[in-house]
Amino acid sequence: MDKPGEMMVFVRVVEAGGFSAAARQLGLTPSAVSKAVGRIEDRLGVRLFQRTTRSLGLTEEGHAFYERSARILQDIEEAEHAVARISGLASGVLRINAAVAFFTYQVVPLLPEFLERNPLMQVQLTITDRVVDLVEEGADLGIRMGARFESRLVSRLLAETRRILVAAPGYLQRHGAPQGPADLAGHNCLAWTGEQSRLNDWQFTGPNGVIAIRAGGNAEVNNGETLYEMTRAGLGIARISEFRVGADIRAGRLVPLLTDCHLSEPVPIHAVYPHRQHLAPKVRAFVDFLVQKFTPSPPWSTDVSPVGRADAAAPAAVDNRSAKADDDSRQPA
Structure with missing residues (x-):
């Protein structure tokens, strides 16, 4: 040294x-x-x-x-x-922290082109679903899902994603496709465990307001990639981010369900970096590259995205394993 x-x-x-x-x-x-x-x-x-x-x-x-x-x-x-x-050339080692799934499936395929455009740069990746302190960890840049991050960080919106209800064609051939939220009572809805169990409340529009169905079935998991693979294998219906299943939907490997009534808030995806007097060219180059690739429409976008969340009071929760009545029997929002 x-x-x-x-x-x-x-x-x-x-x-x-x-x-x-x-x-x-x-x-x-x-x-x-x-x-x-x-x-x-x-x-x-x-x-x-x-x-x-x-x-x-x-x-x-x-x-x-x-x-x-x-x-x-x-x-x-x-x-x-x-x-x-x-010179117009960015250089140096760019230290990036990002969540596993999004970075692996949407950013990694872009790295060869980025590094070919910027031959004086290297990337050092810390890929984890644990939210880390970028300053403490010495990272130049983070890719964050959601709208919450430290106030001392500067953010730039890259894109948005939504969660979509999907199932494999094989599952639908065996069990049929639900025609409305009440039909989910007769289906195997794959659920999360642990901290992500809040994602098991699936919301829909109904004649009298918002309906909430509590996902449940014969399998629960605490890992998003495993949930995706279980769905691909035909085990049941799951609610998965569009950035992960967009290509599968276009290829016919997964089928979107209840898109006319499933409510799903857009989830923003930001590039975040510590505030500095001068933004390093290597950081600017990478962020500008991602913005170019993800706007105006990200590559995972489909034409079957769920409708946005309704402006309504909190809906009543209904467990899908006991929900047997028609939609209009649900408690309104």
């Missing part, structure tokens, strides 16, 4: 508040981080940190070295940005 690299490690340790946190952000082992700082201390002949069992603080020399080092690294970054603006 060269001197600027060691300097960057030292600054990250200070800003992350510890060796382990810095190691996670940099993709290094704690031992490698400790050795890099040790080489600086040996070269300078001073201790940069005051280490105790409970805390890590800077010495007077450490404070002085941090202030100058942070300024130097900022100057290097601004110099690279200036050259990139002149």
Whole structure:
């Protein structure tokens, strides 16, 4: 590791508040981080940190070295940005955090084209359904589903998706297709467990307002990809994001159901990144690329999206396993 690299490690340790946190952000082992700082201390002949069992603080020399080092690294970054603006080329490692399903199925297929357009760039991916602190994890960019994220982040809308009721043709051949929400009582509706069980309340428009059907059947799962595969296998009816099933619907592998009355709010998909005085060209290049690919109509869009959520009071919940009456017998919203 060269001197600027060691300097960057030292600054990250200070800003992350510890060796382990810095190691996670940099993709290094704690031992490698400790050795890099040790080489600086040996070269300078001073201790940069005051280490105790409970805390890590800077010495007077450490404070002085941090202030100058942070300024130097900022100057290097601004110099690279200036050259990139002149040349029009983005460069460097882009660290991205994103949810598993959306990134895997909608963004990964686009990466070859993006990296071919930007040959001086690399991507480092942290793909997890756990919401992480982008600043703490050292990420440049996050792809987030939904409208909630930290106020200190800047956001840009990329696209929207909806959840669609679908079933495999084989399942419908055996059991028939529901013609209305009440018919779901006679069907196997695949449900979520755990934190995602809130998605088991399926809402529909009815003659007297909004109807809520509680999904239930002979299988529950806590993983979206498994839910998708169970549906593809013909186990039952499921409510799955359009970005995951759009291609299957167009290919006839899955059939959309009750699209004339199923209510589904659009779910926004944002690119988010920490607020900085200058947006790094590598971040701007990737966000602009995704906006170009996902607007005005995203590639997963179908012409069978459910209707939007009605402006109504909370509907009464009905368990699909006991819902036997016609639609107009439901409690209105």
